[in-house]
Amino acid sequence: MSxxxxxxxxxxxxxxxxxxxxxLKALEQIQPGGYVRMMHRMEPGxxxxxxxxxxxxxxxxxQGEAPFELMIYHKGDELALQRLAQAYGDLER
Numbered sequence: 001m002s003x004x005x006x007x008x009x010x011x012x013x014x015x016x017x018x019x020x021x022x023x024l025k026a027l028e029q030i031q032p033g034g035y036v037r038m039m040h041r042m043e044p045g046x047x048x049x050x051x052x053x054x055x056x057x058x059x060x061x062x063q064g065e066a067p068f069e070l071m072i073y074h075k076g077d078e079l080a081l082q083r084l085a086q087a088y089g090d091l092e093r
Contacts, residue, residue: 003087005034005080012041012066020047027056027072033079039066059084059091 009026011019019040026036038044051058051072061069071091073080084091 003083005030005083006037006087007034008037008039010039010066012039019044020050023047023070023072024050027054030073032074032077033083035071035073035077035080035084038070038072039064040068040070041066043068044070057093059088059093061088061091064088 007026007030009023011022014022019038023036023038023044026038030036047070048058055075056072057075058073059071061071071084071088073084
C-alpha cells in the first residue's frame with residue numbers, strides 16, 4: 001500500500017553491508033514530510049548512530065510486514081511525524 005510521503009526500502013534479503021548502503025541512498029531522496037520505511041530481517045543496530053549523526057530520527061515497528069521496520073525522517077519534521085501517526089499509529093522511538 002502506498003502512503004503519502006513514504007519511500008519503501010526493503011532490504012530483507014540483502015547481505016551486509018548492502019542494507020545500510022541502500023537505506024542511505026533512499027534517504028537522499030526524501031523531501032520534507034517524507035520518510036523512508038526500511039524493512040529488514042533484523043534490528044540494524046549499527047545504523048542508529050549513523051542516522052543520528054546525519055540529522056535523522058527514527059521510529060520502530062515490530063509488527064509490520066517485515067520482522068523489523070524502521071521509519072526514518074529528518075529530525076524535527078512535523079509533517080513526517082503526522083503522516084507516520086496516521087499510517088501506523090504509535091511507534092517505538
